[in-house]
Structure formats: structure tokens, C-alpha cells
Amino acid sequence: MPTAVKSVLPVVLLGCGGVGRYLLRHIVSCRPLHANQGVAIRVVGVADSSSLLVADDVNSSGLDDALLTHLCAAKSAGSPLSSLLGQGNYQLFRNPEARSKVIDAATMLGRTTGLVLVDCSATYDTVNLMKDAVGHGCCIVLANKKPLTGAYEDFQKLVSNFRQIRFESTVGAGLPVIASVTRIVASGDPISRIVGSLSDPRDDLGGMDVARKALILARLLGQQISMDNINVESLYPSELGPDAVSTEDFLESGLEQLDRSMEERVKAASSRGNVLRYVCEIGSKRCQVGLKELPKDSVLGRLRGSDNVVEIYSRCYKSSPLVIQGAGAGNDTTAAGVLADIMDLQDLFQKPA
Amino acid sequence: MPTAVKSVLPVVLLGCGGVGRYLLRHIVSCRPLHANQGVAIRVVGVADSSSLLVADDVNSSGLDDALLTHLCAAKSAGSPLSSLLGQGNYQLFRNPEARSKVIDAATMLGRTTGLVLVDCSATYDTVNLMKDAVGHGCCIVLANKKPLTGAYEDFQKLVSNFRQIRFESTVGAGLPVIASVTRIVASGDPISRIVGSLSDPRDDLGGMDVARKALILARLLGQQISMDNINVESLYPSELGPDAVSTEDFLESGLEQLDRSMEERVKAASSRGNVLRYVCEIGSKRCQVGLKELPKDSVLGRLRGSDNVVEIYSRCYKSSPLVIQGAGAGNDTTAAGVLADIMDLQDLFQKPA
Numbered sequence: 064m065p066t067a068v069k070s071v072l073p074v075v076l077l078g079c080g081g082v083g084r085y086l087l088r089h090i091v092s093c094r095p096l097h098a099n100q101g102v103a104i105r106v107v108g109v110a111d112s113s114s115l116l117v118a119d120d121v122n123s124s125g126l127d128d129a130l131l132t133h134l135c136a137a138k139s140a141g142s143p144l145s146s147l148l149g150q151g152n153y154q155l156f157r158n159p160e161a162r163s164k165v166i167d168a169a170t171m172l173g174r175t176t177g178l179v180l181v182d183c184s185a186t187y188d189t190v191n192l193m194k195d196a197v198g199h200g201c202c203i204v205l206a207n208k209k210p211l212t213g214a215y216e217d218f219q220k221l222v223s224n225f226r227q228i229r230f231e232s233t234v235g236a237g238l239p240v241i242a243s244v245t246r247i248v249a250s251g252d253p254i255s256r257i258v259g260s261l262s263d264p265r266d267d268l269g270g271m272d273v274a275r276k277a278l279i280l281a282r283l284l285g286q287q288i289s290m291d292n293i294n295v296e297s298l299y300p301s302e303l304g305p306d307a308v309s310t311e312d313f314l315e316s317g318l319e320q321l322d323r324s325m326e327e328r329v330k331a332a333s334s335r336g337n338v339l340r341y342v343c344e345i346g347s348k349r350c351q352v353g354l355k356e357l358p359k360d361s362v363l364g365r366l367r368g369s370d371n372v373v374e375i376y377s378r379c380y381k382s383s384p385l386v387i388q389g390a391g392a393g394n395d396t397t398a399a400g401v402l403a404d405i406m407d408l409q410d411l412f413q414k415p416a
Numbered sequence: 417m418p419t420a421v422k423s424v425l426p427v428v429l430l431g432c433g434g435v436g437r438y439l440l441r442h443i444v445s446c447r448p449l450h451a452n453q454g455v456a457i458r459v460v461g462v463a464d465s466s467s468l469l470v471a472d473d474v475n476s477s478g479l480d481d482a483l484l485t486h487l488c489a490a491k492s493a494g495s496p497l498s499s500l501l502g503q504g505n506y507q508l509f510r511n512p513e514a515r516s517k518v519i520d521a522a523t524m525l526g527r528t529t530g531l532v533l534v535d536c537s538a539t540y541d542t543v544n545l546m547k548d549a550v551g552h553g554c555c556i557v558l559a560n561k562k563p564l565t566g567a568y569e570d571f572q573k574l575v576s577n578f579r580q581i582r583f584e585s586t587v588g589a590g591l592p593v594i595a596s597v598t599r600i601v602a603s604g605d606p607i608s609r610i611v612g613s614l615s616d617p618r619d620d621l622g623g624m625d626v627a628r629k630a631l632i633l634a635r636l637l638g639q640q641i642s643m644d645n646i647n648v649e650s651l652y653p654s655e656l657g658p659d660a661v662s663t664e665d666f667l668e669s670g671l672e673q674l675d676r677s678m679e680e681r682v683k684a685a686s687s688r689g690n691v692l693r694y695v696c697e698i699g700s701k702r703c704q705v706g707l708k709e710l711p712k713d714s715v716l717g718r719l720r721g722s723d724n725v726v727e728i729y730s731r732c733y734k735s736s737p738l739v740i741q742g743a744g745a746g747n748d749t750t751a752a753g754v755l756a757d758i759m760d761l762q763d764l765f766q767k768p769a
Binding site: 069089092093096097100225226237238239242243246247249250251252360362365368370378379380383384385386387388389390393395396399400402403406407409410411 | 442445446449450453578579590591592595596599600602603604605713715718721723731732733736737738739740741742743746748749752753755756759760762763764
């Protein structure tokens with residue numbers, strides 16, 4: 064006997080490049096699994112940076128799976144959404160109209176069936192849309208760090224109904240970091256410190272990506288701070304920064320310079336039985352990001368490859384922290400984290416029995 | 417401005433010894449925190465092995481915090497619940513009447529306000545009560561492994577409405593193991609293997625406690641198996657088991673015998689650069705518990721002290737697993753895990769706006 068559908072989640076997706084595209088694929092391939100759990104995800108709209116594809120009647124139907132699959136293939140080949148024309152029961156809107164159509168859907172669905180607005184873009188530009196959606200009673204799920212790392216007031220508005228927001232993938236891709244912090248906090252176990260290696264430094268020599276993750280964790284722990292308040296140690300000096308030298312010059316001579324000074328620091332640490340790790344550290348009143356000398360055989364010291372690791376210290380995890388470790392990047396893994404977040408909202412979308 | 421109460425969760429607690437007593441303390445001390453989140457936990461009944469204390473009117477009120485605190489102190493001093501007589505707006509029932517009064521509450525509240533039946537006991541005897549509660553639409557939260565590790569049909573009934581059951585504390589105390597497995601499964605990322613060190617072998621030389629945890633994980637991954645199907649390596653041979661020698665003889669001469677044979681295995685492993693760890697291993701079609709020789713510098717090989725560790729392998733965590741590590745026992749930590757589970761059910765208890 065097929066399981067009755069208990070929850071229908073209408074979704075509008077902002078950003079259908081890497082992570083968003085994988086998310087759509089996961090949603091389509093998980094249909095039988097989710098049906099088994101009594102859940103149906105209805106993708107009513109998908110936007111890229113210039114256009115929005117939206118179902119003709121967002122109240123009763125979504126974009127069909129054939130279209131979503133076709134859309135993924137088009138984006139994968141580098142085509143914009145607007146290349147998909149006249150192929151089904153949907154409409155295409157271009158900016159700036161596209162944005163107002165998203166608000167229309169949020170307004171209409173937010174107070175009736177509910178709506179999950181999912182941000183898999185990588186821009187600050189979605190923040191007002193996300194805030195509007197929250198104002199209309201919508202749920203939001205973010206893989207995009209930027210709306211949560213701008214003005215503190217924006218963060219506050221976005222998390223104002225904490226049960227209606229999920230943002231696991233902003234910190235550790237699919238790693239259950241936010242979920243664990245939320246569980247620990249809900250159980251009245253006060254978190255005193257979080258230490259993490261949350262990025263592959265090769266992609267983030269300036270440390271800004273890690274700093275954003277650190278800021279999200281710090282704000283989650285109640286710190287009312289902004290990026291300006293975080294002490295970020297860049298892996299290059301300002302005289303080698305993008306404002307001072309060209310990328311070519313940086314790669315040609317700058318990197319060599321960096322390597323020499325880094326080699327000395329590594330040697331010095333090694334002579335003390337330590338290694339260097341680029342970590343973020345969030346206490347009750349501070350938040351910093353930079354290189355730290357750590358014992359070779361500590362959890363962070365032993366870290367290899369592209370794994371992320373987070374240590375959480377609290378009353379229950381005092382002498383020995385709660386450690387979460389694993390792949391913390393990649394489109395597939397990040398999209399899986401976003402989908403888990405969407406599924407975690409299903410109790411808010413239960414159909415009356 | 418105080419936060420409006422959005423969710424009221426009526427709770428009946430079975431078992432108020434170690435974990436249950438800590439849970440009641442946590443619930444009382446977390447009142448301001450939970451009020452801030454718009455959540456109120458209403459403890460309408462508490463049972464120990466012989467009696468039930470229940471609020472006069474379970475529909476509208478719970479046992480007050482002064483009584484709960486008094487109850488914790490009494491249990492801590494070794495007194496039974498029945499020693500608390502005539503001190504407030506509650507009634508005391510003894511077995512077997514106590515059991516039927518729990519069913520009464522479950523029947524009455526299950527279909528109206530809802531009820532969370534929490535099992536912090538350590539007995540098989542609660543399984544029928546828990547199944548009845550599920551039948552009446554109640555939510556259940558378990559720290560007690562036994563109802564989930566008996567007949568497969570019982571497990572199936574208990575998890576039949578998967579959104580209404582939580583059992584994090586049965587496997588890793590407060591560690592987010594079940595929550596992580598559930599997230600990964602919901603995201604369509606198939607789990608191929610779980611390997612874990614889930615107990616302090618000093619408390620569990622026979623391996624049955626670890627086997628129960630392994631069984632819960634295996635059933636969660638879809639294996640329709642029972643304890644009989646698990647290959648459990650005991651740390652003592654049957655000729656030193658409780659049926660063959662007395663505890664005194666075991667401690668006097670048996671332990672020494674064990675130590676000698678173990679020393680040889682440890683040495684042999686060490687000569688290969690390995691260490692022995694008592695682990696459970698769950699694949700797609702198997703489940704075993706026993707000593708395993710592992711590389712010294714693997715996550716499990718490096719494990720020290722009383723930490724638990726779980727490695728989860730899936731499509732997203734293939735070459736390098738998702739690792740969760742930390743304290744996996746203790747009344748405080750286990751009770752925190754139970755409270756996090758209760759809080760995680762809050763969306764099912766939302767008051768109409």
C-alpha cells in the first residue's frame with residue numbers, strides 16, 4: 064500500500080548553478096524515497112541571476128521533473144534559464160520582474176500552503192527577498208552565507224522565527240554542525256567554545272570564507288557582532304593583496320615569497336612538536352580566524368586532505384569536546400545538506416488528517 | 417516583551433532514576449531558555465517501577481516545579497515515588513493501576529493536545545505501553561534501548577510514524593548519531609557502512625550493550641534483524657560467563673586468565689603497528705560486534721578514555737567518513753540528549769496562531 068502524502072513542501076529555488084543544480088537532481092531522484100516517507104517536494108519556481116521560471120499555478124502544481132532535469136542539463140552546459148522557452152506549463156520572467164514574481168509567490172503561499180525559499184546563490188542580493196519571505200511567514204533554507212553575514216539586523220530578521228530557518232550548508236556543507244549546536248543549546252547545555260577547521264585554505268587565502276562561517280556560528284551562539292569585529296589573519300600580507308599586485312604577479316613571485324615565510328613558521332612549529340592549522344575559534348565573547356600552532360596529535364593537528372572538523376565544548380563536552388569531522392565542501396555534499404534541511408521542515412507542512 | 421508560547425508539550429516520564437532524574441532537573445532549569453524560544457514543557461506524570469505520580473487535571477496543568485525538584489531529591493536519596501504523599505495537586509497510583517493510568521493519559525491527550533511519552537527506564541516492560549501510546553497518536557522519546565531491541569515487530573510499530581519518535585540517547589547519549597543518520601538518509605545519500613566504538617568495555621564485557629546499539633543502527637538502516645542475528649564477540653569465554661562461575665571466582669581468578677590471553681592479542685596487534693578496539697560494524701546486510709585490529713593512527717585506533725566515536729560511510733562520505741566523537745555516556749549528557757529530542761518535536765505541538 065502506498066504511503067499517504069502527509070506533507071507537501073512548495074519550494075522556490077534561488078540559484079541553480081553548482082549546488083542548486085545538484086539540489087534539483089537530488090529532489091528528482093529522491094521522489095520514491097520521499098514518497099515512502101509521506102513527503103512531496105513541489106518545486107514551484109527556479110531562478111538564476113537573470114530570470115525566474117515559475118509554474119503557471121503555484122497553488123496547485125510545480126514544475127515537472129522532466130523540465131527540472133532539462134533545466135539541470137541546460138545549466139550544466141552553461142546556458143541561462145532564459146534559454147528554456149515555451150516547453151511546458153510555466154512562465155519565464157526576467158529581472159527586475161522576476162524578483163517581484165518571487166515576492167508574489169511568497170505572499171500568496173506564505174500564509175496558505177506555506178513556502179520554502181531556498182537560497183543556493185552566492186550573492187548578497189538575495190537578502191531583501193529572504194527577509195520579505197520571512198515577513199510573509201515563509202520558511203527559508205540557505206546554502207548562501209552572505210545574507211547571514213551582512214548587517215546584524217538582517218541576521219536577526221532572518222532567524223526571527225528560528226523553527227522556520229535552516230542553514231546547515233553555510234558552515235560545513237552536509238556536516239551536522241548547526242543541527243548539533245541547536246540540539247545542544249536546546250538541551251540547556253551552554254556552549255563555551257567552538258574551534259574548527261572549516262575550509263580548504265587553497266580556495267580562501269584571505270580567510271574571508273572561513274570568517275563568514277565563524278560569524279554565523281558566533282551569531283548562533285548569541286554574539287551580536289559583524290565581520291568587522293572578527294580578527295582575520297590573511298595568509299598573504301596586504302602588500303601581496305589583490306589591490307596591490309595583479310593575479311599574474313602574485314602567482315609568479317608573490318607565492319614564492321609566501322612559501323618561504325610559511326616554511327619558516329612550519330619549521331618553528333615542528334621543532335616544538337606542533338603543526339600549523341588555519342582555524343576559527345569562537346568563545347563566548349570573541350571570534351577569530353587564523354593560523355594556530357596545535358599539537359601534532361590533537362584532532363585538528365591530525366587533520367589531512369580536505370576534511371573539515373569542528374570541536375564543540377560545553378558543560379557536557381568539557382574535557383573532551385564533541386567532534387564532527389568529514390568532507391565539508393563539494394556540490395553533491397552541500398546539496399545533500401540543503402535537502403536534509405528542507406526535509407527537516409516537513410512537520411510545518413503537514414496536511415490536515 | 418516576553419515571547420508568546422507557541423508550543424506546549426505535555427510529557428509523561430517513565431523511569432526517574434539516574435537519567436530520568438537529570439532530565440527533570442534539566443527541564444526545570446531550562447524553563448527561562450525554553451520560554452524564550454516559545455516552548456513550554458508540561459510534565460503531567462512521572463513513574464518509577466512501582467508507582468505513578470500524575471497531575472490532577474492532565475488536560476490543563478502539570479506537576480509544579482517545586483514538586484519535581486522535591487521528587488528529584490527524594491529519588492536521589494533512594495526513596496521511591498510512593499514516599500511523596502499528599503503534597504500538591506496530584507494523585508499517586510501504584511502498579512498495576514499506575515500502568516492503566518498512563519494509558520488513560522495517552523488516550524486522552526494523544527488525539528487532543530498530544531503527549532510525549534518518555535522512556536528513561538532500563539526495562540523491557542515498557543514496550544507495550546510505548547506501543548499503545550504510538551497507537552493513540554502520542555510521540556515517544558527513548559533513552560531505554562530495550563523496547564527497540566526486542567521483537568522486530570515491536571521496533572516496526574514504535575517507528576511506524578517516524579516523525580513522532582526520537583531515540584538519540586539509545587546509541588550515543590547526547591551525540592547526534594541518529595539525527596545525523598536520519599539527515600543523511602533523508603537527503604538520498606545511501607549509507608553503506610557504520611563503524612563505531614560505542615561503549616566503555618569495562619561496563620560491558622559481554623558486549624550486549626554495544627550489540628543493542630548496533631541493532632538499533634542496523635534496523636534504522638533497514639535491516640529486519642534481531643539480536644540473534646548479530647555476531648557478538650564476548651570479551652570473556654563462555655567457561656567464565658555468569659552461568660559458569662560466580663562473580664567472586666571471576667574477579668579472583670577469571671580476570672587474570674582473561675588478562676593473559678588479551679595481553680597476547682594486544683602484543684600481536686602491536687607488532688603489526690595496530691591496536692585492538694571493541695567495535696560494532698553495520699553494513700548493508702550485516703551487523704557484528706567484537707574486537708577488531710585497527711591501524712594505530714586511524715580515528716578508532718586513536719580513541720582514548722571514555723569517548724565514543726562513530727564513522728558513517730555513504731556516497732558523500734566515501735573515502736573519508738563522517739565522524740562523530742565525544743562523551744557517549746553519563747546521566748547528565750544522556751538526559752541532555754533526551755531533552756534535545758523532546759525539543760525537536762515542538763513543531764508537532766504548535767498552538768494555533
